[in-house]
Amino acid sequence: MGIDSMPKTFGFWFIAGVCLLSFPLLYFFVWDPVNDLLIAMELQKDSIEFDSGSFYYLLITVFWLFLLIEIFGHSRIVQKHKDKLSLIIIGWFAVSLIISFIAPYTLNQKLDRAGYSACTDPSEISRISPGRKLIYKLKNSSCK
Amino acid sequence: MNYEQKLLQDLRKNEHTIQILSSDDLLAEYQAVKGATKAYTVALLDSTTAIRLLMELGYRVDQLEVRTYANGKSYVIFKGYAGSREIFRGTRYLTSNPQVIRMAVGPRGIVSSARGGFVIGFVLSVSLEVFDYLIRDDATLSHLLGSISTDLVKIGISAIAGAVAGLAVGSAAIIGTIAAAPLIAAIVTGVVVGMVLDELDSRRGVTQALIKGYERFGIRLKEIEYEVNRQLNWLERNPHLIPCLFGPCSGIRGY
Numbered sequence: 396m397g398i399d400s401m402p403k404t405f406g407f408w409f410i411a412g413v414c415l416l417s418f419p420l421l422y423f424f425v426w427d428p429v430n431d432l433l434i435a436m437e438l439q440k441d442s443i444e445f446d447s448g449s450f451y452y453l454l455i456t457v458f459w460l461f462l463l464i465e466i467f468g469h470s471r472i473v474q475k476h477k478d479k480l481s482l483i484i485i486g487w488f489a490v491s492l493i494i495s496f497i498a499p500y501t502l503n504q505k506l507d508r509a510g511y512s513a514c515t516d517p518s519e520i521s522r523i524s525p526g527r528k529l530i531y532k533l534k535n536s537s538c539k
Numbered sequence: 540m541n542y543e544q545k546l547l548q549d550l551r552k553n554e555h556t557i558q559i560l561s562s563d564d565l566l567a568e569y570q571a572v573k574g575a576t577k578a579y580t581v582a583l584l585d586s587t588t589a590i591r592l593l594m595e596l597g598y599r600v601d602q603l604e605v606r607t608y609a610n611g612k613s614y615v616i617f618k619g620y621a622g623s624r625e626i627f628r629g630t631r632y633l634t635s636n637p638q639v640i641r642m643a644v645g646p647r648g649i650v651s652s653a654r655g656g657f658v659i660g661f662v663l664s665v666s667l668e669v670f671d672y673l674i675r676d677d678a679t680l681s682h683l684l685g686s687i688s689t690d691l692v693k694i695g696i697s698a699i700a701g702a703v704a705g706l707a708v709g710s711a712a713i714i715g716t717i718a719a720a721p722l723i724a725a726i727v728t729g730v731v732v733g734m735v736l737d738e739l740d741s742r743r744g745v746t747q748a749l750i751k752g753y754e755r756f757g758i759r760l761k762e763i764e765y766e767v768n769r770q771l772n773w774l775e776r777n778p779h780l781i782p783c784l785f786g787p788c789s790g791i792r793g794y
Contacts, residue, residue: 403712406707522577
């Protein structure tokens with residue numbers, strides 16, 4: 396079996412697998428850190444670690460849409476709107492991209508108002524993905 | 540106009556605004572630009588191809604199908620009215636057709652796109668890190684090598700994961716018929732895998748360990764160089780012992 400002739404079931408199970416994986420990924424890399432950050436901000440902790448790129452994990456939700464289309468693709472309602480499916484996928488992708496881009500700024504502003512300033516995390520040396528690892532510190536303490 | 544006014548006018552004509560940035564600010568700015576360039580370039584290029592595909596093939600599903608015939612050849616079959624397309628004016632193309640590959644359509648197109656992404660990502664990463672090494676006072680060769688090594692691994696793994704995701708989505712029954720879907724799957728997977736690898740690197744300190752390893756290797760090389768020079772100097776001072784390098788010698792032990 397070459398790359399030209401992959402079984403169709405492989406595609407479906409791959410998408411399903413990614414969807415399954417996306418839940419712990421979103422919980423541990425988006426929900427949990429954001430929740431921790433908000434709690435730490437409320438408690439006025441001295442330093443708060445946060446990765447501004449973590450919202451880009453939201454892009455994986457595109458696979459949810461893929462799975463829904465694969466499952467309900469033959470149903471009447473999907474068949475009726477099949478002319479717009481590409482547009483819906485692109486739209487979903489674009490919206491998740493916009494959220495990933497805007498959300499860190501919103502959080503940054505919130506932290507700024509709470510009296511924090513962002514310092515770069517020295518543990519991060521090289522990065523290939525979007526965003527930066529930051530340590531938010533109260534404005535009266537230095538970054539070093 | 541008196542002399543004073545003329546002088547003022549001349550001075551205003553020659554007025555230039557010069558903004559002076561401290562080198563630290565400039566470096567911080569460069570780091571931000573470097574990060575953004577590394578993170579977005581490949582994804583942006585792939586997104587451009589996805590948009591071009593959408594413009595070419597429209598928004599409906601059932602745009603294409605990859606079919607392997609009895610002669611073993613695989614074709615990408617485009618559906619819909621061929622006259623409305625600008626690039627793919629035919630209805631059937633071999634999966635190895637250069638145009639199909641260039642537009643990242645079909646399995647070979649996806650693999651080729653991932654390979655291209657890897658090359659672009661790696662070349663960008665190396666050039667940005669080398670430039671960083673040149674402009675920073677505290678940069679070391681071990682830091683440069685460490686960063687490049689981990690970047691190579693991370694970019695490679697993300698590209699492979701992206702290609703696998705693209706192939707898998709492309710082979711799916713319904714989603715696979717949307718030309719841009721495999722490309723979007725490849726972009727998303729590449730970004731997410733890259734982020735997971737960055738997270739692992741940051742938590743486990745892989746790059747840091749590698750930099751330390753290169754530093755130790757550099758120190759060991761210096762030690763070896765020093766030892767070789769010391770032995771050569773000793774032989775220069777005692778040329779009558781040179782034959783002892785090639786065979787047993789009376790009074791010399793250790794062979």
